[in-house]
Amino acid sequence: MSGTLARQHILVTGGGSGIARAAAERYHGEGARVTILERSASNANDVVSGSGGAIQSIVGDALDPEVLASAVELASDPGGALHHLTCGVGVFDFYAQVHELSPADLLEAAGESWRLNVLSALVAVNIAHPALVRGRGSVTLTVSESAFNAVGGGVLYGSAKWAVRGMxxxxxxxxxxLRVNGVAPGGTSGTRFGGLSSLQQTSSADAVVGRDLRIARATLLGITAGPIDHAGAYRFLADPVDARAVTGMIIRSDAGRRM
Structure with a gap:
């Protein structure tokens, strides 16, 4: 592989499923040496086996500094350089309504949403920074259409993604x-996007009845995207040649939802 991602060392947090997995697999397909950090051992094994063992994985909590340090070390080249970090950890809120929650539930749910959607990315950047400096690297954060419009979730999810937009x-x-950019996917099918454990939201966002049709009808393109439809945006932002002059930008891969 001779493309501009060839031999780039890339770490993807939350890379065992959904959009982050699609990004990791796209990087691998372009010749990058990819490592994922994933909390689900079965999801991690699926990615590794699907790549014929070429994608590496670490199973653990993306908020644990020791786990992150191990992931950065594994993902970096022999000189300790990391060329790109994609942050893909996230949790949905299943449209939870603030006025319907008890104060105790609100405090716990808001804290969980912020930790997973916001703090996980901040900690990953913090831990990976020295390796990214050595690699003259870049970072891509996963934002959301919810960071631009009051759609695609409730205020707990939306406010967290607004924070990531500001980040x-x-x-x-x-x-x-170092370049830092984001991708803001619109509603996406096939993500296994789980909910807030503090509110006992254990099923996937895909289980919401009629969700795919509702998303498609609300877009200019009339489609409900899958994870692979966002992978090209991540690939572009990770490219040290094609995106050399791009930083502080967010690509909104929402099929025209904002229109």
């Missing part, structure tokens, strides 16, 4: 000349 610009300024 793109703030981290781009703080970490320059």
């Amino acid at each position: 793109v610009e703030h981290l781009a300024a703080e970490l320059a000349p």
Whole structure:
């Protein structure tokens, strides 16, 4: 493989399923040396076996600094350089309504949403930063259409993704000349996107009745995207040649939902 991602060392957090998995597999297909950090051993094994063992994995909590440090070490080249970090950890809120929650439930659910959707990315950037500096690397955060419009979730999910949207610009300024960008997918089918355990939301977002049809009808393109439909945006932002002059930007792969 001779493309511009060939021999790039890339770490994808939450890379065992959904959009993050599609991004990891796209990087691998372009010749990158990819490592995923995934909390589900079965999901991690699926990705590794699907790549013929070429994609590496670490199973663990993406909020655990020791686990993240091990993942960065495994993902980096022999000189300790990491060329790209994609942050794909997230949790949905199944349209939870603040006025319907008890104060105790609200505090716990909001904390869980913030930790998984926001803090997980901040900790990953913090731990990976020295390796990214050595690799003159870049970061891609997973935002959401919910960071632009009051759709695609409730206020717990939406406010967390608004925070991630702000992180793109703030981290781009703080970490320059490292590039920091984001992808904001619209509603997506086939993600295994789980809900808040603090509210006993244990099923996947795909289980919401009529969700795919509702998403398609609300887009200009009339489609419900799958994870693979977002992978090209991630691939572009990870490319040290094609995206060399791109930082602080968010690609909105939402099929025209905002229109």
